[in-house]
Amino acid sequence: xxxxxNVLFFELALSFYFIATVVGIIWLFRGKKATSKLxxxxxxxxFIFHTLNIIVRYIEGGHIPITSLHEASSFFSWCILVLFxxxxxxxxxxxxxAFIMPIVLILMLSSSVLxxxxxxxxxxxLKSYWFGIHTTLAFIGDAAFALAAGVGVMYLxxxxxxxxKHPSALFQRLPSLQIxxxxxxxxxSLGFPLLTLAIITGVIWANTAWGTYWRxxxxxxxxxxxxIIYALVLHLRLSIGWRGKKAAGLSILGFIxxxxxxxxxxxxxxxxxxxx
Amino acid sequence: xxxxxxxxxxxxxTIDIREKIxxxxxxxxxxxxxxxxxxxxxxxxxxxxxxxxxxxANAGARESGAEHIKQFxxxxxxxxxxxLEKSLYVYTGSKALRHIFRVASSLDSMVLxxxxxxxxxxxxxxxxxxxxxxxVLLNKLMKKSISVAKRIRTxxxxxxxxxxxxxxxxxLAKKIFEDLSTETFMLIGAGEMAELAARHLINNGVKDVLVxxxxxxxxxxxxxxxxxxxxxxxxxxxxxxxxxxVICSTGAPNYILVKEQMHKIMKQRKNRPxxxxxxSVPRNIDPSINEIDNVYLYDIDDLQGVVSTNIQxxxxxxEKAERIVDEEVEAFLKWQASLAAVPTIIALRDKAxxxxxxxxQKTLKKLDNLGENEIKSIEALTNSLVNKLIxxxxxxxxxxxxxxxxxxxxxxxxxxxxxxxSDKTGSAEKNGExxxxxxx
Numbered sequence: 001x002x003x004x005x006n007v008l009f010f011e012l013a014l015s016f017y018f019i020a021t022v023v024g025i026i027w028l029f030r031g032k033k034a035t036s037k038l039x040x041x042x043x044x045x046x047f048i049f050h051t052l053n054i055i056v057r058y059i060e061g062g063h064i065p066i067t068s069l070h071e072a073s074s075f076f077s078w079c080i081l082v083l084f085x086x087x088x089x090x091x092x093x094x095x096x097x098a099f100i101m102p103i104v105l106i107l108m109l110s111s112s113v114l115x116x117x118x119x120x121x122x123x124x125x126l127k128s129y130w131f132g133i134h135t136t137l138a139f140i141g142d143a144a145f146a147l148a149a150g151v152g153v154m155y156l157x158x159x160x161x162x163x164x165k166h167p168s169a170l171f172q173r174l175p176s177l178q179i180x181x182x183x184x185x186x187x188x189s190l191g192f193p194l195l196t197l198a199i200i201t202g203v204i205w206a207n208t209a210w211g212t213y214w215r216x217x218x219x220x221x222x223x224x225x226x227x228i229i230y231a232l233v234l235h236l237r238l239s240i241g242w243r244g245k246k247a248a249g250l251s252i253l254g255f256i257x258x259x260x261x262x263x264x265x266x267x268x269x270x271x272x273x274x275x276x
Numbered sequence: 277x278x279x280x281x282x283x284x285x286x287x288x289x290t291i292d293i294r295e296k297i298x299x300x301x302x303x304x305x306x307x308x309x310x311x312x313x314x315x316x317x318x319x320x321x322x323x324x325x326x327x328x329x330x331x332x333a334n335a336g337a338r339e340s341g342a343e344h345i346k347q348f349x350x351x352x353x354x355x356x357x358x359x360l361e362k363s364l365y366v367y368t369g370s371k372a373l374r375h376i377f378r379v380a381s382s383l384d385s386m387v388l389x390x391x392x393x394x395x396x397x398x399x400x401x402x403x404x405x406x407x408x409x410x411x412v413l414l415n416k417l418m419k420k421s422i423s424v425a426k427r428i429r430t431x432x433x434x435x436x437x438x439x440x441x442x443x444x445x446x447x448l449a450k451k452i453f454e455d456l457s458t459e460t461f462m463l464i465g466a467g468e469m470a471e472l473a474a475r476h477l478i479n480n481g482v483k484d485v486l487v488x489x490x491x492x493x494x495x496x497x498x499x500x501x502x503x504x505x506x507x508x509x510x511x512x513x514x515x516x517x518x519x520x521x522v523i524c525s526t527g528a529p530n531y532i533l534v535k536e537q538m539h540k541i542m543k544q545r546k547n548r549p550x551x552x553x554x555x556s557v558p559r560n561i562d563p564s565i566n567e568i569d570n571v572y573l574y575d576i577d578d579l580q581g582v583v584s585t586n587i588q589x590x591x592x593x594x595e596k597a598e599r600i601v602d603e604e605v606e607a608f609l610k611w612q613a614s615l616a617a618v619p620t621i622i623a624l625r626d627k628a629x630x631x632x633x634x635x636x637q638k639t640l641k642k643l644d645n646l647g648e649n650e651i652k653s654i655e656a657l658t659n660s661l662v663n664k665l666i667x668x669x670x671x672x673x674x675x676x677x678x679x680x681x682x683x684x685x686x687x688x689x690x691x692x693x694x695x696x697x698s699d700k701t702g703s704a705e706k707n708g709e710x711x712x713x714x715x716x
Contacts (some may be wrong), residue, residue, distance in 0.1 A: 079498070162451060165578045166585070171451065172436050177549060179454040241546030244570045 006060065007116065009053035010074070016046025016110050017077075021105045024098035036079040040088060041105075045186060047081050054078060061118045067126060067136050069266055073111035076262070077104045079143035083187075087147060093175050098264065099150040110263065124218045130205035134198055141194030142258050145230070147186035149255035152248035155180040161247050181244055182253055185237065192230045197224060222261040278338050279417060281367040281375055282345040283323075283330030286386045289363035296355050296364055299324040307352060308409040319414040321404040325378075325396050332376060334413045338368040348478045351588055373417075373605045380421040381428040382435070383597055386426050389434040394425045418606075424604045431600065434593040437586035442473035442664040444586070445553050446480050449521055452551050452572060457481035462519040463513060464488050465526030466498060469555055477504060477597045488512040488520060490526070513537065517544045522552040524560050538565040553579070613680050617673040620684050622691040624666055624673075632662045 020042040027039065038091045054075065057065035065071040084100050087093070133243075154174055161171040176182075202220070203213045216218060236242035299307050299322055311320040311333070319334035331349070335341020337446065346364060350357045367375045378384045382393050401418040410418070426585045429435055438444040453459050461482045463474050466489060478485065485504025489495035492508060499506040507515050512535070514523070526532065531554075543548075549570040554561040559575055566573040574582075636658055640651065669687050687693070 158451065162448060164574050165574065165581060166580065172433070174451075176450060176454045177452050182454075240543075241548070243547050244549065246569065 006053050006056040009049045009056060010116075013046045013050035013053060014105075014112055016042055016049065017105050017108055018100060020046060020097065021101040024101045026099050028095065029232060032215050036094055036097070039101065040085075040172070043081065043097060043101060044085070047078075047085075050074070050078055050081070054106070055119060063126070064132055065118070065137070066139070067123075068115065068117070070111050070114035070116050072135075072139075072262075073107050073114065076139055076142060077107035077111070079139045080104055080107070080146045083143050083147050085139075087183070091179070093179070093183070094173050095152075095154065095170075095175075096150070099154055100147060103146050128205060128209065130201055130208065133200040134205055137201060138198035141191045141198055142262070144187045144191030144194065145251070145255050147260050148184050148191065148251040149185045151180055151187065152251040152255075155184060155248040156245065156252075159248075177244065177267075181247065184248060187244070188230055188233055188251060188254075192227075192234055195223075195227055195230065199227060216264045218262060220267050222257065226254060226257040227260055229257060278335045278341060278368060279340060279372040279376075280333045280335045280341045280345065280371045280412065282333075282342055282349070282364060282629040283328060284363040284365065285328035285330075285384065288365060293303060293355075293359065293363050294326070294329065296353055297329045297349060297360075298326075299329065303352075304403060305407055305427045308404060308407045308473065310352070311345070311348060312407075314344060314348070316341050319410045321400055321414055321418065323397055323400040325393070328379070330379070332372075332414060332417070334411070341564070342366045342368065343582070362568055369382045370605055370609055373608050374601060376417065376421050377424045377601045377604055378598075381597055381601065382425070382685050383428075383594055387439055388587075388594055389439070391435050394422065397425075398468055416611075420604070421609055424601065427604075428597045428600050432593040432596045434590055434592075436596050437589060439588060439590060440587050441469065441555075441576070441583055442476045444524070444582045445473045445574070446476045446580050448572070448582070449477065449551055452549055453520060453714060455481065456481050456521075459520040460484040460486065461504075461521040462486040462488065462507070462512065462515060462517060462523075463498065463502070463504075464522065464524040464532075464560075465490075465523040465556065466494060467555070470523050470525035471498070473553065473555070476523065477523075482521070486512075486515055488515070511663060513541075516541050516550075520548070522550070524552065524554045525556045526560050528556070528560050529558060530560075530700055533565065534562045535568070536711075538562075538571060541661040542568055542571065554581070614674070616681070617684055620687055620693060621670055621673050624669060624687065624691055627693060628662045632658050655668060 020039050023042060024039050027036075054065055057071065061067070064075075066075045080100065084096070084104075088096060101122060155177060157168075157170060158174040158177055158180060161167040161174070162177065202223075206215070207213045229250065233242075233247060233254065236250075237247055284292070289297070304324065305519065308320060311317045315336070317333045317335050321332045323330045323332070324572075331345050332343060334346070335342060342456040346360065346366075349355070349364070350360055380394055380397050381389065382389050382654070385393055397418070401410075401422075404414070414608070438447045444495050449456060451460075456477065459482060461474070461484065463470060463486070474485075477582070483500045487495045487502065487504050487508050488507040488511075489498070490509050492506065495506040495509075498504075516533075524532075533713060547570045549572065550572045552561060552565070552571065554573065554575045557576060561573060562577075563573065563575065565571050590600055593594055598622070636655065639654070642648070646654075669691070672683050673687060675683075
């Protein structure tokens with residue numbers, strides 16, 4: 001019964017995210033101002049079901065539901081939405097939803113095709129309080145990077161509009177380059193320390209679980225590469241003013257790495273992290 | 277109830293006629309007063325802007341109302357009728373509705389979609405309200421016009437993008453910088469268009485203003501005007517390091533800023549974005565600096581290009597807006613038609629009640645020894661008879677149809693009602709008043 005309940009909640013959340021994405025895309029092409037609120041409301045309804053899904057799975061499994069790729073991917077998109085709502089409340093950026101909801105939807109669709117069983121017996125390694133800390137830090141950090149990439153795409157479109165001197169229909173509705181650049185920077189400044197802490201807690205946890213800090217496991221390697229990219233984004237901006245187009249481009253590249261580390265490594269390169 | 281509009285605008289009248297006909301603030305109250313006190317006009321509002329003068333009236337009759345207003349304009353401004361006649365237009369009925377909706381939504385403006393007209397119309401309405409020269413019909417009409425204009429603003433993009441070069445410059449600046457009040461602006465040179473664009477930027481929040489010119493006195497003069505600071509001409513390049521928006525308009529025959537220099541400046545700026553508008557002909561700034569990241573250079577042709585795209589866009593949006601106007605005109609006509617039947621419905625009801633009460637009293641007098649219950653039963657019987665009988669004509673009066681006026685007329689005649697829909701002339705109204713007296 002409760003398995004059915006959590007499946008139902010998941011499907012409902014997925015459906016609402018799907019509607020929000022479609023509305024968002026229509027909105028891009030023939031927008032009216034009122035749609036801005038609409039997409040927010042539809043996503044929020046989906047989010048409520050999503051939250052219920054996570055709670056039911058937590059109760060059922062007795063642990064944070066991020067122990068399979070299905071759960072992790074779903075939790076990842078949940079984190080993106082939390083940050084999206086905060087960003088909307090803080091900046092009220094028109095059209096942001098249209099760029100964020102597709103990312104959420106893709107993650108949820110990936111999650112939906114992966115095996116959904118709740119892990120009955122938890123890998124003993126995961127029975128550690130480091131597990132919660134490490135994963136939560138990593139997920140929130142990755143969510144910030146996802147939003148930074150979405151905002152980066154918006155920046156690149158708007159930059160093209162201004163630079164080409166032939167503004168497209170989106171010119172009026174996209175926000176200013178300056179605010180997009182600033183939000184991109186803030187998101188990376190949030191994501192980077194979280195990723196750093198996630199790696200540090202991971203290292204400590206690895207030591208308590210396996211007795212070694214670092215084993216060049218593919219996930220560790222790719223996380224490190226991601227970390228280096230974002231370190232570079234921040235460093236270049238602060239030292240020689242790599243802002244705007246270059247920063248936006250790098251933040252999109254960084255997020256591609258995040259996604260690869262997340263799915264690619266788990267699915268294609270076997271390693272210690274394969275339980276996630 | 278007849279809506280009559282008499283007026284002229286930039287299309288129909290030259291500036292010298294518009295000047296003569298304009299009602300300035302001092303005379304406006306007086307004009308409203310005179311029209312209000314004339315027997316032909318029940319309500320009136322006067323809109324007077326530099327592009328149009330229009331009088332919106334609720335007149336007793338269309339023809340004579342329009343004629344009266346025309347004569348009033350001629351007398352008030354002391355202009356011969358024959359000069360006026362060529363410029364004035366008259367709209368009545370549904371055409372009047374369409375016209376006022378189009379004016380309010382800026383579909384009839386010289387610059388399609390410009391936003392000022394709605395504010396001017398609101399002011400004219402407020403003034404008329406204050407002078408008590410309006411009542412039910414014009415109040416409803418004005419409120420509807422304002423809401424139609426707002427609907428068109430939200431449902432179409434008619435007012436969205438800039439259609440003049442200086443506004444296009446401001447709009448671009450706002451899409452590069454979030455808050456113009458925190459940016460530094462420099463005007464290099466002078467010139468009508470450059471100064472206009474500078475003024476628009478300042479109106480949109482720019483506070484920190486630098487002005488430079490080959491003749492330093494000229495720079496100082498403009499700096500005073502813009503509340504800014506004058507900069508020596510050979511120092512402007514250094515100032516560019518911390519300037520975010522530049523308008524350049526000098527008579528220099530060659531480039532005063534080339535790519536090499538801009539590269540250096542961007543390095544010093546740590547790549548903070550800069551928006552440069554070069555409206556000089558020949559151009560003063562090397563066009564290739566637009567290739568540098570975070571540098572946005574627009575010359576006069578670029579701005580003109582943006583403006584003409586926007587104008588095309590507005591023309592497309594205007595078609596949508598016209599459809600909305602059509603819809604709203606229809607809705608208003610329906611409302612008006614339903615209103616026309618109201619006096620007849622009331623009169624019918626009153627008459628039926630009067631007959632019922634009279635007959636009831638007669639009957640009750642004849643019948644003695646009736647108990648409470650019997651009296652109540654008889655009253656209930658008469659009530660329900662009357663209600664059921666007048667239900668049919670009432671329903672017919674309330675229905676929407678082209679033959680509505682005929683139905684109103686027929687019901688009035690069949691039931692010998694002393695009312696008239698006020699669409700008729702003064703004599704009919706007097707009958708109506710008598711009717712009221714009778715009932716009292």
